[in-house]
Amino acid sequence: EIVLTQSPATLSLSPGERATLSCRASQSVDSYFLAWFQQKPGQAPRLLISDITNRATGIPARFSGSGSGTEFTLTISSLEPEDFAVYYCHHRNNWPPSGTFGQGTRLEIK
Amino acid sequence: QVQLQESGPGLVKPSQTLSLTCTVSGGSIISSDHYWTWIRQHPGKGLEWIGDIFYTGTTYYNPSLQSRLTISVDTSKNQFSLRLTAVTAADTAIYFCARDAGRFGIDVWGQGTMVTVSS
Numbered sequence: 001e002i003v004l005t006q007s008p009a010t011l012s013l014s015p016g017e018r019a020t021l022s023c024r025a026s027q028s029v030d031s032y033f034l035a036w037f038q039q040k041p042g043q044a045p046r047l048l049i050s051d052i053t054n055r056a057t058g059i060p061a062r063f064s065g066s067g068s069g070t071e072f073t074l075t076i077s078s079l080e081p082e083d084f085a086v087y088y089c090h091h092r093n094n095w096p097p098s099g100t101f102g103q104g105t106r107l108e109i110k
Numbered sequence: 111q112v113q114l115q116e117s118g119p120g121l122v123k124p125s126q127t128l129s130l131t132c133t134v135s136g137g138s139i140i141s142s143d144h145y146w147t148w149i150r151q152h153p154g155k156g157l158e159w160i161g162d163i164f165y166t167g168t169t170y171y172n173p174s175l176q177s178r179l180t181i182s183v184d185t186s187k188n189q190f191s192l193r194l195t196a197v198t199a200a201d202t203a204i205y206f207c208a209r210d211a212g213r214f215g216i217d218v219w220g221q222g223t224m225v226t227v228s229s
Contacts, residue, residue, distance in 0.1 A: 033213055045219060047217050050213065050214050088156065101158070
């Protein structure tokens with residue numbers, strides 16, 4: 001079973017700053033199935049990035065994904081007030097089919 | 111635009127069975143491109159994949175829940191369902207249904223429904 005470890009647990013930044021969130025897999029993953037989600041209080045998660053680098057429909061260009069193998073990164077180039085939320089990485093294992101989430105990174109206003 | 115809506119009891123007694131249904135609207139559950147998924151979130155905690163189902167009825171379960179879990183699909187009603195038996199307080203969570211598009215991510219989510227296990 002692949003375990004995803006996100007760091008840091010909490011990231012305190014100011015609007016306008018750059019945010020870099022990390023997701024490390026316990027073993028090399030099938031790259032196509034690595035995604036990032038944003039969740040705000042009281043809401044369902046929202047897909048930001050799929051397939052490591054592809055922004056979902058309607059996601060601003062300030063969000064970008066990168067990485068390969070066991071190391072993946074979500075970057076927010078210049079934080080907007082609405083970006084402060086919890087972020088999760090997710091891997092869908094191809095076989096046997098299963099899903100794994102990281103434990104989340106809380107992005108808070110400094 | 112596909113939308114998902116969870117329904118079911120918000121309170122279940124310990125040792126009983128938790129049953130939820132997800133209704134798919136704006137599109138067909140019969141899709142070779144999607145899995146239909148259940149995910150839960152314990153209060154104040156992260157996300158846990160419960161399992162999913164293909165429209166043919168093929169299921170995949172989280173090994174930690176497999177012995178208590180059944181996910182089924184009713185294509186005539188455009189619904190899929192979750193049954194979790196012998197629940198305890200540890201099953202108290204927000205339960206989300208969602209559409210998993212594989213490499214294209216879990217792209218549609220229900221709003222989530224809170225289920226509390228308590229006597």
